[in-house]
Amino acid sequence: MPPAPQGRSGPGIVLPDGIRPGDGRFGCGPSKVRPEAVASLAERAGDWMGTSHRQKPVKEVVGRLKAGLASLFSLPDGHEVALGNGGATAFWDAATFSLVEAHSQHLAFGEFSSKFAAACASAPHLDAADTVESPAGTAPAFSPAPGIDAYCHPHNETSTGVMVRPRRPEGADHAALVLIDATSGAGGLRFEPSEVDAYYFAPQKCFASDGGLWLALLSPAALERIGRLSGSRWVPASIDLSIALDNSRLDQTYNTPALATLWLTLQQVEWINGNGGLEWAASRSDRSADILYGWAEGSSYATPFVEKPDERSRVVGTIDLDDSVPADQVNAVLRANGIVDTDGYRKLGRNQLRVGMFPAVDPDDVEALTRCIDHIVERL
Numbered sequence: 265m266p267p268a269p270q271g272r273s274g275p276g277i278v279l280p281d282g283i284r285p286g287d288g289r290f291g292c293g294p295s296k297v298r299p300e301a302v303a304s305l306a307e308r309a310g311d312w313m314g315t316s317h318r319q320k321p322v323k324e325v326v327g328r329l330k331a332g333l334a335s336l337f338s339l340p341d342g343h344e345v346a347l348g349n350g351g352a353t354a355f356w357d358a359a360t361f362s363l364v365e366a367h368s369q370h371l372a373f374g375e376f377s378s379k380f381a382a383a384c385a386s387a388p389h390l391d392a393a394d395t396v397e398s399p400a401g402t403a404p405a406f407s408p409a410p411g412i413d414a415y416c417h418p419h420n421e422t423s424t425g426v427m428v429r430p431r432r433p434e435g436a437d438h439a440a441l442v443l444i445d446a447t448s449g450a451g452g453l454r455f456e457p458s459e460v461d462a463y464y465f466a467p468q469k470c471f472a473s474d475g476g477l478w479l480a481l482l483s484p485a486a487l488e489r490i491g492r493l494s495g496s497r498w499v500p501a502s503i504d505l506s507i508a509l510d511n512s513r514l515d516q517t518y519n520t521p522a523l524a525t526l527w528l529t530l531q532q533v534e535w536i537n538g539n540g541g542l543e544w545a546a547s548r549s550d551r552s553a554d555i556l557y558g559w560a561e562g563s564s565y566a567t568p569f570v571e572k573p574d575e576r577s578r579v580v581g582t583i584d585l586d587d588s589v590p591a592d593q594v595n596a597v598l599r600a601n602g603i604v605d606t607d608g609y610r611k612l613g614r615n616q617l618r619v620g621m622f623p624a625v626d627p628d629d630v631e632a633l634t635r636c637i638d639h640i641v642e643r644l
């Protein structure tokens with residue numbers, strides 16, 4: 265149960281106990297970590313935290329994590345799971361060295377997709393990157409051309425709540441790679457591994473863990489590219505994917521990982537697998553999304569921000585509010601009542617709520633959140 269309201273922020277509306285969610289964390293990263301996973305970490309505090317990542321217990325967990333991800337995503341033979349430090353942002357830099365050969369094309373339709381496009385655009389060893397843009401709340405499409413060796417987009421643009429199904433672009437060069445930033449999508453959205461060469465993510469979203477790590481599912485073509493590029497150009501060691509792969513194959517990371525992050529990620533992967541795998545997790549997020557968008561569509565003051573229903577993210581919901589209902593005030597009251605991180609993405613600058621609907625979030629809590637918002641808006 266979220267704590268009772270504190271302090272004097274907001275108009276002092278107290279939400280009745282009967283309508284509050286059981287857990288008040290709706291952030292889009294870091295996002296809700298399941299209490300059972302934290303409890304298991306606490307239980308292992310004495311023989312896990314503060315032990316060497318070069319010894320068997322940690323290597324066993326890394327091995328279980330790799331196997332659990334391969335099973336969760338039904339990875340075909342020849343694909344590998346790699347991991348390293350620095351989160352998705354570091355993986356972008358790594359990709360500019362180890363995955364993009366010379367010329368990339370990017371779908372840029374929000375903060376995260378634009379950042380990777382910018383990383384490739386400014387890399388002096390690459391040709392000028394192509395960027396296909398579209399306004400916030402929509403998704404652009406690739407315009408394949410000869411010579412483009414990497415096609416890049418996020419599975420889910422976390423800043424706007426737009427999702428795009430990963431697919432090999434028609435007309436792309438045979439050898440072109442598809443690189444998907446799945447940071448907020450992996451583990452909550454369905455996808456077909458054969459359509460993607462690198463499906464990479466950090467675990468603080470659907471994997472209900474802490475940040476600092478990246479994980480990547482790599483196809484044989486991606487593995488070949490990594491091997492070839494590592495011998496042909498200078499690559500800083502901490503972001504060299506061939507070094508990361510060598511270490512991942514030994515169930516290690518190149519430098520010291522956050523042990524709590526590894527442990528919590530494993531708990532979430534095994535929790536999802538134990539409940540039925542990706543289809544189960546995606547269905548759970550579907551239930552939350554149906555509740556949230558259904559509520560907004562029936563509301564007199566709220567509307568789903570993303571117009572096309574099939575582009576509306578099932579894991580990050582963005583809801584515009586009528587100008588007469590200031591989202592900042594709604595968020596302040598929610599926060600004062602222990603319901604946190606429902607704020608829209610700051611740089612979008614809209615009168616908007618954004619709701620994390622990752623698998624760890626209970627769909628009943630999303631329903632409770634909508635009741636709380638209605639309760640607040642009636643009293644503002």
Ligand SMILES: *Cc1c(COP(=O)(O)O)cnc(C)c1O
Pocket residue numbers: 293350351352353354376418420421422445446447448466469475476
């Ligand atoms: C959160 C997020 C990132 C950034 O992840 P870090 O681990 O903070 O680097 C990148 N891409 C997407 C789509 C995200 O949601």
